[in-house]
Amino acid sequence: MTAATGQPAEALTTTAASLLRFATAGSVDDGKSTLAGRLLHDSRSVLSDQLAAVEHASRARGLSVPDLALLTDGLRAEREQGITIDVAYRYFATPRRRFVLADTPGHVQYTRNMVTGASTAELMVILTDVRHGVVEQTRRHTAVAALLRVPHLLLAVNKLDLVDFRAAPFTAVVDEFTALARSLGVPEVTAIPISARDGDNVVTASTRMDWYGGPTLLDHLETVPAAGEPDDTPARFPVQYVIRPGATGQRGYAGRITAGTLRVGDRVTVLPAGLTSTVTAIDALGTPVDSARAPQSVSLRLADDLDVARGDLIAPVDAAPRPTRTVEATVCHLHDRPLREGARVLVKHATRTVPALVTAIPVRLDPDGLRPTPAHGSLSVNDLGRVTLRTAEPLPLDPYARSRRNGSFLLIDPADGSTLTAGMVGQAPGTAGESHEANGQSR
Amino acid sequence: MNHLTEIESEAVHIIREAVGEAERPVLLFSGGKDSVVMLHLARKAFAPAPLPFPLLHVDTGHNFPEVLAYRDRVVAAYGLRLHVALVQESIDRGELTERPDGSRNPLQTHCLRRAVELHRFDAVFGGARRDEEKARAKERVFSLRDEFGGWDPRRQRPELWQLYNGRHGPGEHFRVFPLSNWTELDVWQYVEREHIELPGIYFAHDREVFRRDGMWLTAGDWGGPRADEHAEKRTVRYRTVGDMACTGAVESSAMTVRAVITEIAASRLTERGATRADDRLSDTAMEDRKREGYF
Numbered sequence: 001m002t003a004a005t006g007q008p009a010e011a012l013t014t015t016a017a018s019l020l021r022f023a024t025a026g027s028v029d030d031g032k033s034t035l036a037g038r039l040l041h042d043s044r045s046v047l048s049d050q051l052a053a054v055e056h057a058s059r060a061r062g063l064s065v066p067d068l069a070l071l072t073d074g075l076r077a078e079r080e081q082g083i084t085i086d087v088a089y090r091y092f093a094t095p096r097r098r099f100v101l102a103d104t105p106g107h108v109q110y111t112r113n114m115v116t117g118a119s120t121a122e123l124m125v126i127l128t129d130v131r132h133g134v135v136e137q138t139r140r141h142t143a144v145a146a147l148l149r150v151p152h153l154l155l156a157v158n159k160l161d162l163v164d165f166r167a168a169p170f171t172a173v174v175d176e177f178t179a180l181a182r183s184l185g186v187p188e189v190t191a192i193p194i195s196a197r198d199g200d201n202v203v204t205a206s207t208r209m210d211w212y213g214g215p216t217l218l219d220h221l222e223t224v225p226a227a228g229e230p231d232d233t234p235a236r237f238p239v240q241y242v243i244r245p246g247a248t249g250q251r252g253y254a255g256r257i258t259a260g261t262l263r264v265g266d267r268v269t270v271l272p273a274g275l276t277s278t279v280t281a282i283d284a285l286g287t288p289v290d291s292a293r294a295p296q297s298v299s300l301r302l303a304d305d306l307d308v309a310r311g312d313l314i315a316p317v318d319a320a321p322r323p324t325r326t327v328e329a330t331v332c333h334l335h336d337r338p339l340r341e342g343a344r345v346l347v348k349h350a351t352r353t354v355p356a357l358v359t360a361i362p363v364r365l366d367p368d369g370l371r372p373t374p375a376h377g378s379l380s381v382n383d384l385g386r387v388t389l390r391t392a393e394p395l396p397l398d399p400y401a402r403s404r405r406n407g408s409f410l411l412i413d414p415a416d417g418s419t420l421t422a423g424m425v426g427q428a429p430g431t432a433g434e435s436h437e438a439n440g441q442s443r
Numbered sequence: 444m445n446h447l448t449e450i451e452s453e454a455v456h457i458i459r460e461a462v463g464e465a466e467r468p469v470l471l472f473s474g475g476k477d478s479v480v481m482l483h484l485a486r487k488a489f490a491p492a493p494l495p496f497p498l499l500h501v502d503t504g505h506n507f508p509e510v511l512a513y514r515d516r517v518v519a520a521y522g523l524r525l526h527v528a529l530v531q532e533s534i535d536r537g538e539l540t541e542r543p544d545g546s547r548n549p550l551q552t553h554c555l556r557r558a559v560e561l562h563r564f565d566a567v568f569g570g571a572r573r574d575e576e577k578a579r580a581k582e583r584v585f586s587l588r589d590e591f592g593g594w595d596p597r598r599q600r601p602e603l604w605q606l607y608n609g610r611h612g613p614g615e616h617f618r619v620f621p622l623s624n625w626t627e628l629d630v631w632q633y634v635e636r637e638h639i640e641l642p643g644i645y646f647a648h649d650r651e652v653f654r655r656d657g658m659w660l661t662a663g664d665w666g667g668p669r670a671d672e673h674a675e676k677r678t679v680r681y682r683t684v685g686d687m688a689c690t691g692a693v694e695s696s697a698m699t700v701r702a703v704i705t706e707i708a709a710s711r712l713t714e715r716g717a718t719r720a721d722d723r724l725s726d727t728a729m730e731d732r733k734r735e736g737y738f
Binding site (some may be wrong): 017018019055086087088089090092093098100112113115116119120137229240241243245246249254255258261285286295296297310315334346348350351405408409410412417418422 | 444445446448449450451452453455458459460462463479487488489490491492573574580581601602603604605606608610611612623624626628629737
């Protein structure tokens with residue numbers, strides 16, 4: 001049926017493949033479930049007992065064709081109400097790559113779910129119906145992708161079968177979408193005309209669109225560079241745990257490199273205290289190495305006997321972030337209780353959690369175009385906005401535009417531990433006055 | 444970066460985060476392949492220091508003897524601390540009663556909750572993966588459980604970036620799933636790459652089995668075969684390891700890790716679909732068990 005099913009099973013057993021995390025966005029009517037189902041099915045990731053279960057559940061609901069959304073809508077409430085409540089993660093592989101697909105629901109709590117799915121995605125597929133072009137949902141999905149700075153955006157223009165596979169309707173949607181993406185500061189968009197129902201340009205190239213010479217959707221997923229940040233990004237290493245191997249052994253600082261590359265011999269500073277030392281050894285989970293890069297988990301040894309603890313950040317001396325107690329950020333509020341000016345919260349940044357005060361909530365951002373409107377000092381669930389925080393201790397933050405990992409944080413309710421708000425240091429993309437130095441003054 | 448190296452780094456990061464945030468972590472260890480891989484990752488995460496937390500095994504009393512022997516061998520070889528919670532003791536104390544079908548799998552939940560309370564564990568590592576089962580596809584990496592061990596899928600905290608919120612109230616605890624993003628194939632490829640030893644029942648061997656509900660079950664004094672069932676010798680292996688009464692074997696000639704990998708890549712059934720009677724009870728059997736505090 002497809003190229004992927006034609007591969008021998010042995011091709012999937014090689015371990016040389018890289019990993020791509022991507023998210024899909026679009027309403028049910030755009031054919032999102034059909035597309036996800038086709039990718040999973042054509043890559044042999046839906047097995048016969050799962051398919052039998054979906055067919056059984058579909059028949060029980062009176063559907064004539066299997067509803068592939070039931071593959072991921074596993075919760076009782078989802079099955080009973082016929083809606084997707086939560087982000088579902090699906091796994092599939094081709095001989096060229098492993099994929100983690102975050103399937104984000106289009107309706108209930110859509111901003112919260114999309115922000116969650118987009119936060120770890122290296123690519124987002126935005127689906128549109130070629131007959132309807134850019135609609136309100138498309139604007140919202142694209143705004144979230146821009147806000148979360150998903151490195152690659154893929155516009156899948158679906159249902160070309162309903163416009164006789166003509167180029168003109170496709171081109172019109174692409175032009176409209178490109179203008180939208182540009183206004184949101186998205187640097188690069190790939191657009192592919194597909195028919196998810198028939199499979200045109202999903203896994204196999206369409207024979208009915210001679211005018212289109214680009215890759216299929218799966219081709220693009222298999223070949224797009226996974227890394228979102230340039231190689232010259234300065235290294236960031238939040239210390240997770242101090243390893244003390246007995247009385248005589250030297251301490252190791254365990255953590256995951258969140259940006260850039262660390263090398264033996266690098267002059268580094270330990271923030272927020274600002275002490276300096278030199279990396280003398282890097283252990284990559286049992287293998288001594290000369291250098292390691294994001295997103296590897298390693299442990300480091302330093303030349304000097306410093307007071308280093310969980311929560312500290314190790315960074316190159318000549319490219320270290322400046323610790324600050326004033327944080328200006330763009331946020332998505334996630335909790336049913338509103339966030340208000342004057343609230344006392346905890347900020348979790350990398351491995352450090354510190355108390356903070358919400359000093360200002362000046363602006364709400366409209367979900368369609370990220371245009372600022374007055375927030376009147378509070379944000380409700382699923383609201384996007386800007387906040388200013390004053391933290392009890394300085395945090396070594398980068399602007400989110402420069403580092404998705406070292407520029408992001410959570411706000412937590414100190415009373416019951418709830419996750420309240422997702423934060424990104426600096427201003428939203430595409431807005432006036434965007435600046436890499438938006439994280440304000442030092443202490 | 445190779446995908447195995449990436450998911451290994453992710454799992455180690457999660458393990459270190461949980462240990463950094465929790466006061467009394469514990470690792471659920473059954474001797475099954477996922478828990479064996481978890482132990483391997485946890486030892487790597489803190490090497491050369493010893494593992495900074497104990498293991499907990501909920502023993503149904505119907506476990507495979509080969510797997511228990513493997514468990515004890517591993518604990519001795521690495522000098523680990525092991526707590527064992529026995530389902531039989533809870534039955535003897537009158538806290539639990541045997542089910543008519545002989546399966547003690549659902550009874551484990553009670554013993555697990557009791558052990559968590561008794562030792563005041565606040566982070567419980569499990570080897571569950573999202574690809575195993577549809578209710579698990581929506582599970583968090585740090586999954587908050589209330590003071591009764593229960594799981595409420597609608598009250599889950601959103602998880603963004605690599606930021607795991609480990610704050611919890613008194614009596615609450617976290618189940619932590621570092622293998623969330625692994626598949627069955629990933630686990631086996633990692634076993635191959637790291638030369639990890641597994642219990643022998645994962646590989647093809649001759650065994651006395653009988654047919655029940657379309658699965659090959661091991662004959663034994665836990666309650667099979669019944670008078671109308673017929674035991675026979677077959678060449679089988681196990682894809683999952685659990686309670687003998689509900690874990691089925693598959694016919695297989697795969698005697699090496701490589702042969703198992705080839706077999707899984709060609710399989711048309713999921714591992715739970717092929718081997719777990721407990722998931723066949725209803726469409727949402729796993730969600731219902733998880734809500735009560737199951738693994």
